[in-house]
Amino acid sequence: MKKGYKNWGPPLLLVSPTIIVIGIFVYGLIGANVAVSLSNRHSLVPATEFVGLENYFALFAEERFIHSLQNLGVFTVFFIAGTMIFGFLWAWMLDKGVTAEGVFRSVFLFPMAISFVASGVVWRWLLNSAEGDRASGLNRIFENLGLDFLQNAWWNEPGWGMAAIALPAIWQLAGYVMALFLSGFRGIPEELREAARMDGATEWKLYRYVIFPQLSPVALSALIIVGHMSLKVFDLIMAITKSIYQTEVPATYLWVALTSNDYAKSATIATILLLFVAVLIVPYLVYTARAERKQR
Template identity: 65%
Template sequence: MFVYGLIAWTIKVSVSDEHTALGSKGFVGLDNYTYLFTEDINDRFLHSLKNLLIFTVVFIAGAMLLGLLWAYLLERGVRGEGLFRTVYLFPMAVSFIASGVVWRWLMNPNQGENAGGLNAVFGGLHLDFLQNPWWTDPDWGMAAMAVPAVWQLSGYVMALFLAGFRGISAELREAAAMDGASTYRLYRNVIFPQLTPVALSALIILGHMSMKMFDLIMSVSGPQWLTEVPAVYVWQALLTSDYAKAAAISVVLLLLVAVVIVPYLVWTQRTEKTR
């Protein structure tokens, strides 16, 4: 009732003309969806989808690369592994709102004498060329917006990959060593292929989290055109009591998440049957 029932209700609202608090007068079919993709003012919805794409690509790539790198270093053996694991995992325990408030200050877009946050640090180190407008950049602001998300979730990806490394049997490593495999060949042909299910799981988790991202963006930039994503657009539509538009955007988001999740669930089910 509280999952599929509310999904059905959202779909019902999305095909109605409930654009005010007065309620719906009737069924309008796919008009709300057509409006979003063709008639929305300044292509607002398409703009939010573009922002979401940039954010998702940078977020997933950064978190996956950093997580794999940290897991590899810990798997190779370092002193104080417990301390490093704690440091890497700690950001995951912080809410997106709390970290967003801090990163709002760190990514202060002011430069020169009025610089703040990281730009002030760069200026103090005489690295003025590294100062940049961060999330206020009209072209790549969403890439900067993904930096806090990468910082927060890369430790979680590290934990997944580290568990994958530790789950590979010692017999496989010993067999490869007996066959004369170098360290590079061991990881390239034996260990990394074993991490494919872990990598796929991490991709799915990060992908659906990025599509629903709302709190981090709101705490860093607020409701800005430059950083608007579909989840923020839904919130602003609800503020104006445009429930039909908010529901239509929500259904599109649901379909995007389904495109990511459903193939993974099918693959998992088939894998379990073959076992």
């Protein structure tokens, strides 16, 4: 690349508005957030002193916060497992050539176009915790099919209730994972499959040694994207249950803290969330950037 102002000046000037804005509103505000989290700003009164990591220790000593982390863990496990399993299954079935493939694909993917708030309306109804005669939603289906033992309180249970919240999330994003896997399947050159078959590979070996390795970058992308969405889950919970203890995750706890003007606490929760996401995203971004440089 040529050096000199004439070469790097104009392009840098063109991206500089974005660099400045991102610098302020992403990195600057992250810095400001960390600063608040290290202060004693627990009310509308401005911070008076620097308290170090005190807010972090206080938060991790809270049963309520630990519970919200457990909830997030349960949600994340079910959400990731559900989207990956259904996404892969659908893509696998569609890849082999299906009449009206476009119809199936469009239907599996359409929930992605709907907001969590709108889908929350219908899922609040489907996941209604009333049982027996008063049951509606999914519990009513179980009641009518004689599968009474399947009736449950869904999200209205502080232990595994979050697994129920994962259902609508899976409904919305499994189609997205399907689209990713489908593009992965379509990206595998036919010659590779042919070559493996010529060598007498069984169907299982074909998958084990040819198709799965070729799909692993797609699977990684899907995992990262779904994983980081899961850590941020907020809209869906607010729409289905509002902020209540049973379904509390760090993001909704942050809302409670912020609306009660405990800025230090909300900032502390925010920093923890950011760290979670960064652990997932930063290695991925670095890896992608390196892979790209190698290609060039």
